[in-house]
Amino acid sequence: MQVRSTLSRMTPYVAGERRTDAIKLSSNENPLGPSPAALEAVRRALDESHIYPDGALRGLRTAIAGHMGTEPEMIIPGNGSDEVLTMIAGTYLNPGERVLIGEHTFSQYAFAARLLDAEIERVPMPELRLTPEAILRAVAARRDPPRAIFICTPNNPTGIAFTRAELRHVLDNVSERTLVVVDHAYQEYATSPEVADATAMVNRYPNLIVLRTFSKIYGLAANRIGYGVATAERIAELERVRLPFNVNGLGQAAAIGALGDDGFVVRSLETNRRGDERMRALLAELGYQPLPSEANFLCFPVGGDARAAAEIIASHGATVRALGSFGLPGHLRVTIGTDQQIDVLERGLRALAAQIPPDARSDHGARTGAANSGVTAGSQQ
Numbered sequence: 001m002q003v004r005s006t007l008s009r010m011t012p013y014v015a016g017e018r019r020t021d022a023i024k025l026s027s028n029e030n031p032l033g034p035s036p037a038a039l040e041a042v043r044r045a046l047d048e049s050h051i052y053p054d055g056a057l058r059g060l061r062t063a064i065a066g067h068m069g070t071e072p073e074m075i076i077p078g079n080g081s082d083e084v085l086t087m088i089a090g091t092y093l094n095p096g097e098r099v100l101i102g103e104h105t106f107s108q109y110a111f112a113a114r115l116l117d118a119e120i121e122r123v124p125m126p127e128l129r130l131t132p133e134a135i136l137r138a139v140a141a142r143r144d145p146p147r148a149i150f151i152c153t154p155n156n157p158t159g160i161a162f163t164r165a166e167l168r169h170v171l172d173n174v175s176e177r178t179l180v181v182v183d184h185a186y187q188e189y190a191t192s193p194e195v196a197d198a199t200a201m202v203n204r205y206p207n208l209i210v211l212r213t214f215s216k217i218y219g220l221a222a223n224r225i226g227y228g229v230a231t232a233e234r235i236a237e238l239e240r241v242r243l244p245f246n247v248n249g250l251g252q253a254a255a256i257g258a259l260g261d262d263g264f265v266v267r268s269l270e271t272n273r274r275g276d277e278r279m280r281a282l283l284a285e286l287g288y289q290p291l292p293s294e295a296n297f298l299c300f301p302v303g304g305d306a307r308a309a310a311e312i313i314a315s316h317g318a319t320v321r322a323l324g325s326f327g328l329p330g331h332l333r334v335t336i337g338t339d340q341q342i343d344v345l346e347r348g349l350r351a352l353a354a355q356i357p358p359d360a361r362s363d364h365g366a367r368t369g370a371a372n373s374g375v376t377a378g379s380q381q
């Protein structure tokens with residue numbers, strides 16, 4: 001059967017590697033597991049498995065809005081924030097319309113845009129940073145404003161975040177007809193006071209939609225719950241494409257339970273802070289230079305082929321992410337783990353440094369292939 005022509009340009013999602021004989025530090029999950037309060041809520045919800053869940057998602061929206069100090073009408077939950085992305089594409093993108101996406105970022109923006117046959121333009125990221133200047137240059141390169149701009153902050157896979165001033169600079173200088181989608185999947189981990197909080201800006205910018213998730217800080221990746229935050233008008237538009245019962249009952253219960261568990265968030269942040277410190281010290285000792293991450297992972301060049309590097313580390317008991325599919329074939333991304341997990345990782349990193357000596361150069365921009373080209377209509381995920 002002939003499939004739609006756009007599908008031939010789409011490549012399947014590359015997930016972080018999972019092995020039965022290794023700990024998983026390849027998908028930026030919460031190393032503490034799920035929030036115990038969320039688990040308890042899921043156990044209770046299991047008894048109602050024969051009844052359709054709340055299709056209007058009233059309880060979940062109210063809980064999220066209460067937590068954030070906003071209105072339930074400004075929230076749209078999804079089956080992971082991934083689903084909210086495809087809802088955004090299905091609501092706003094017409095075939096051929098231009099969308100701007102950073103050169104090295106999460107693959108699902110391109111997936112959602114391609115699904116709707118939009119035209120993808122990659123914004124260059126010299127020194128692996130997406131800057132307002134590069135975005136605005138790409139915007140101005142054509143007479144018609146782009147339909148949408150996707151900004152991941154803190155960015156997966158670099159961990160680098162937009163400052164408040166940078167995000168405002170973009171929002172103040174693009175057309176109101178251009179949708180700005182800010183993905184805050186890792187926002188809770190950010191520690192610098194300068195880091196942009198887009199959620200606080202949605203009332204001021206009606207063209208802004210912010211994505212959040214329960215998959216990271218709340219440890220609920222398998223339950224698939226994320227949400228969008230925007231003005232009530234945008235949310236009502238997105239509602240038109242939302243499937244009935246898009247968030248399952250266990251996911252709804254888990255998320256509501258997790259929102260009441262502030263202690264778990266505090267413990268998760270403390271684990272991340274300690275792990276970040278230890279992993280940075282270890283990487284520095286071995287000669288690696290991680291980027292300045294505001295997230296729960298570190299990204300660094302290995303001085304050789306990252307796939308071979310990941311294999312060496314996996315053979316010592318930890319899977320990590322080689323970043324070829326992000327256009328960075330010489331970089332690894334490693335989730336910040338617990339102390340015991342970092343013990344395992346340390347063995348792998350020491351073996352790696354012995355077999356493939358770290359790149360002595362400090363030039364994070366040094367890399368190969370399409371990653372160095374200018375604004376392109378590339379196909380990389």
Ligand SMILES: Cc1ncc(COP(=O)(O)O)c(C=O)c1O
Pocket residue numbers: 027028079080081082083106152155156183185186212213214215221224225226
């Ligand atoms: C930047 C970013 N956004 C979104 C997601 C996916 O979130 P969810 O599990 O809510 O679909 C991820 C998952 O790794 C991510 O890295």
